[in-house]
Amino acid sequence: MNKPAICGGTPVRDTKLYYGHQYLDDADIQAVVDVLKSDYLTCGPKITELEEKLCKLTGAKYAVVCSNGTAALHMACMAAGVESGDEVITTPITFAASANCALYCGAKPVFADINDKTYNIDPEKVKAATTDKTKAVVAVDFTGQSVELDKLMAHCKEHNLVLIEDGAHVIGTKYKGQPNGSIADMTTFSFHPVKTVTGGEGGAVMTNNEEYYQKLLLARSHGITRDTALMEEEPHGGWYYEQVSLGYNYRMTDIQAGLLISQLDKLPMFSERRKEIVAKYDEAFLQMPEIQVQEEIPESDTTRHLYILRIKPEMLTINRREFFDALAAENIMCNVHYIPTYYFPHYQRLGYEKGICPKAERLYDEMMSLPLYYGMTDKDVEDVIKAVKKIVDYYKK
């Protein structure tokens, strides 16, 4: 067991600062109360209102909101026709759901390495990983920075693959001036409380493709339809519905939708503040040669969900684990996003070996996520910078 590294002296802060936190105001609370007093707790008008709002925000033709971002990924894979025998390419630097969605469909996740400057999936590695079994690419906009959509879309078009953008981090970001969510074949969102806007839990799939849209609707609700055009039998009466395929209960409640509609009103404000905090961090850390700052592609106007502090261990006498502990001793509580998916015992048992994505593995050894959320004060941001500087100065070689 490593001994925690501690610089000593008085901690930079006397209260703990966590890496993420939701921001809810009175309008959000009222929005939830309004739904609770209404006739519909689920399958009601707030679902349509939220879907329309997401389409307006992103410019996508269709939105299908659902219970969470994981369900959104599963639904997107189902709509893409991913099935047993198929391969789905994704990055290992993501939450497990980006690969699990392929497993849910009986397909095999294939991991492609990252670009070690932007930390997003490397389109060249996607090309190299493509086989005649590849059905889809799940490209994650890691930290909120857009993946290289032009390159990925061109490759997917050439090989007849479905591009699913895992946009769990991306809401508020634009690629070449166009909001993410309206560009890839399908884009999924997550509305977990640490994300930029939240519904408690929640997710969505955005698409411009009507065929995917119809399949997503069926996947969300048991494969059941009330649309007579999709039925095989004549309706038995006014109550009649049909299950025409296998689906799930991945529905969002109107309570979540009401909260999200209110949260989305604040997206420009959330986005601006996150950008301000990122700019302050970048400015400070670019002065420290011991820190590598995440690079941004010029096409992405990014609303950052996470801020990655990446250390250069060769310039310090401590490793990432010790740096993480030293920050905790200053009351800066980080997290690590992410453990490469194929490191997990479940994936190891499926036969994945460590070493397949060396850039991702190196990033994992060197990174931690600093506090980044709307409610942080300037003093909070300064405290984080002070703590990082204190540790770098104390442990630099």
Ligand SMILES: Cc1ncc(COP(=O)(O)O)c(C=O)c1O
């Ligand atoms: C990149 C990524 N994909 C998918 C998910 C899954 O979203 P949810 O937690 O809403 O199911 C998350 C959420 O943590 C995520 O960060």
